[in-house]
Amino acid sequence: MIGRKTERVPATPDALMRRADELRLGTAGEQSFEEAFRLYKKAASKGVERAYFLLGCMCEAGQGTSQSYKVAYQWYDRGAQRNDHDCQASLGFLYEAGLGTKRSRELAIEHLENAANAGNPRAQNNLGLIYLDRSGPQHSEHGAVTMFQKGNMSKYPPATANLARMYEKGIGMERKCDTAANLFKTAAKGGSITAKKCLAEMYKFGIGIPASEVYARHIYLETARWGDQMSVAEITGEDYEDEVFNSSPAMSENPKAQLSLGLSFLDGGFTLQSVPTAMFLLEASARGGNTTAMYVLGQIYETGLFTERSKFLAMKWYKWGADKGNGPCAYNLGCMYEDGVGVQHDPEKAFEMYKRSCECDQDEDAESDALYALASLLRSGLGCEKDEDRALELFVRSSDLGHAGAQYAAGKMFADRGDRASARKYLEMAAEQGDDRASELLDAL
Structure with a gap:
């Protein structure tokens, strides 16, 4: 045998x-x-x-x-x-x-x-959460702050996010919302979902930073794309319950619940962090047909969020999600083909994935990214027949959804065609979002 x-x-x-x-x-x-x-x-x-x-x-x-x-x-x-x-x-x-x-x-x-x-930062963060639990005899706000500070010194995003929450609420220390906002920004860059949501709320109400409903919405859209239920409720205007600490949440066989639990265990904000348990739940959710879980798994492996990077596994999950109609999965897969990351450089497959993403039902930020990427290939003729008219049409659609890069590209193409009014319109939109190239081109018009 x-x-x-x-x-x-x-x-x-x-x-x-x-x-x-x-x-x-x-x-x-x-x-x-x-x-x-x-x-x-x-x-x-x-x-x-x-x-x-x-x-x-x-x-x-x-x-x-x-x-x-x-x-x-x-x-x-x-x-x-x-x-x-x-x-x-x-x-x-x-x-x-x-x-x-x-x-x-x-x-x-x-x-x-x-x-x-x-010096283990994961242990420091998890111990801080236990100390923060008011239901336990070990409750100690000072102990929680100390542990989160130690984890933050190791640049561990969950600990940084939890330390920021202490500053924001004035728990165990003097309330300092500006310090909290800076810490949330740092943790958000490291992938903390808790930090992103808290930062969005601070932008929404102007707490510790200048108010900006635009920034708040962009952040909520990003976390909603991961399946975070509070963020989804913010986007849709629905009511939601505030999250509370739970060190032993009940497991579930429901794919949607598995996704939420997986995100909670991954994030280490309201339950102790455990990446392996998070991965188990996220994979179970994905196997149950949840394409959002497929996207999240792809993101985790592509960026190395709390685990080692694996372009191979990122491709696997993005491909599975793209095949089942998930727009962000198709877009990210297209980026990998275009950049030759984890796979051989293939502009034609990139074009196919961007086109597929544009045809999917997704939030406006994700749609604008896909439209911009597709338009860029059409303008250059990479992976497809060059079509500047179609490219401009897609740049305009992406611009109207708020994509600064598309606004600059549309403005420049209109300027090259002698349409100064349209050029100025889109360049001003890009300049308002901080695009210096747009400002320079406006001065030259």
Whole structure:
């Protein structure tokens, strides 16, 4: 009987880990969670501490093996006994959430403190959330501030966002909304959903920063694109309940609920952060047909949000979402084809993806990006027959949706055609959004 061919096992522990990493992330052109898991087990048998943590993560996420919090706990425990701080932080999460073991806040704090004192920012953020919980005897606003400050010093976005919330509300410190706004901006750049939503609210009401409904809406659209329910409610004008801390939320089989839970575990704002559990829930949601989850997974792997980057896996999720009609997935896939990122440079496929994205139902910011990208290819003739008239038409459509780059492009094309009135209209729109090129061209008209 001929079985599945298994590649030769690397000879040294370092070589085992390198090859396992390649297979897990697809960095060498092929990807296999199952084979990566097998090699990590080999490395663990040789005493490689990092292998214990990664095996725990894969069991927690259900990647390359059956999802099991109990088995994940066992791997983390073996690593924690060897003083691996990532394993200690993960054990703290499992004890607090009561996953794979009996719930125990005391043991959660013990493991989180060990990791936090060693400088682990995830443990610092999660410990800060426990200290912030008013329902527990360990409640300490000062302790929470201290942990969030330590995590912020490590430039850890969840901790920075949570520290910003403390400044905004004046919890455990003097209220400083301008400081909060600056911290939210920093955390938002690092991918924190909590920071983005709070920053949008500050723009909306002019708290700590000048009011701007335009900026607020752009941010809400971005987080709504990820499926954040509060942001969706803001966009649609519906009521919503304020988020509250919940360290052990009930799991769900519903794809929409799985997406929300996954985002919560990923973000570390209102529940303890655990990326493997987030990935498990997001993948379950995607397998249930939720194209927003596919988009989120693509974003996580493309940007390396709280995990290693993997262009291979980003392509996989974007392609799946694009095939099922998700406009942002098709657009991002087009960008990867156009830029040759994670795939061979292919302008024709980029054009196809941008065109597909334009045909999808999506928010105005996502639509304007797709229209601008499609127009740019039509103007240059890359991946398609050059058509400047069609390009200008699409630039105008994108401009009317607020895309500054399209406004400049439309203005310049109108100027080149001698239509000074139309040129001035779109260049002024771009200049108002801070496009210096538009200002210079306006001066020359």
